[in-house]
Amino acid sequence: MGTESLAAVLEREHQEIDAGIAAFSASPGDPQPLARAIRALRRHIYLEEEFLFPLLGEAEPALRAPVFVMLREHAQIWALLDALEREPGGSAGPALCRQLASQLLHHNLKEERVLYPRADDVLSPAAAGRLRAFLGTGELPEGWVCVKARPVTRDAGR
Numbered sequence: 245m246g247t248e249s250l251a252a253v254l255e256r257e258h259q260e261i262d263a264g265i266a267a268f269s270a271s272p273g274d275p276q277p278l279a280r281a282i283r284a285l286r287r288h289i290y291l292e293e294e295f296l297f298p299l300l301g302e303a304e305p306a307l308r309a310p311v312f313v314m315l316r317e318h319a320q321i322w323a324l325l326d327a328l329e330r331e332p333g334g335s336a337g338p339a340l341c342r343q344l345a346s347q348l349l350h351h352n353l354k355e356e357r358v359l360y361p362r363a364d365d366v367l368s369p370a371a372a373g374r375l376r377a378f379l380g381t382g383e384l385p386e387g388w389v390c391v392k393a394r395p396v397t398r399d400a401g402r
């Protein structure tokens with residue numbers, strides 16, 4: 245039995261998150277699927293920004309521009325998640341969910357076409373091992389915020 249590719253595992257996370265958002269949209273009375281999807285999506289963004297994208301950009305300069313676009317989109321997605329969490333079951337929930345689903349559709353497709361296919365080739369066995377371990381059991385560190393949603397400080401080099 246071969247090991248599943250990183251690309252396949254990451255795509256499955258996209259699908260699971262999409263399914264949670266769709267379940268909430270179909271039945272907004274139950275907030276649990278959405279709460280789970282929001283947690284999973286924040287963790288997914290964390291692992292992309294901390295474990296995957298920097299290594300892709302280092303290994304292949306041509307990937308730095310698409311990585312930059314993904315980081316900017318993460319900040320937009322992050323703001324939508326914050327808005328959804330402020331409004332649990334609120335009247336804006338369904339509209340925010342539609343916005344999130346449409347944003348993810350485009351974002352995920354770009355990652356799946358351009359970035360994920362390079363992950364298995366570019367990551368060292370050690371880096372791939374760290375990413376796989378995180379995918380299995382890792383948790384989003386308390387208070388972590390995606391790179392481009394952080395307040396700009398004077399000495400921020402980004």
Ligand SMILES: [Fe+2]
Nearest residue numbers: 289292314355
């Ligand atoms: Fe992403």
Ligand SMILES: [Fe+2]
Nearest residue numbers: 288292352355
């Ligand atoms: Fe992703």
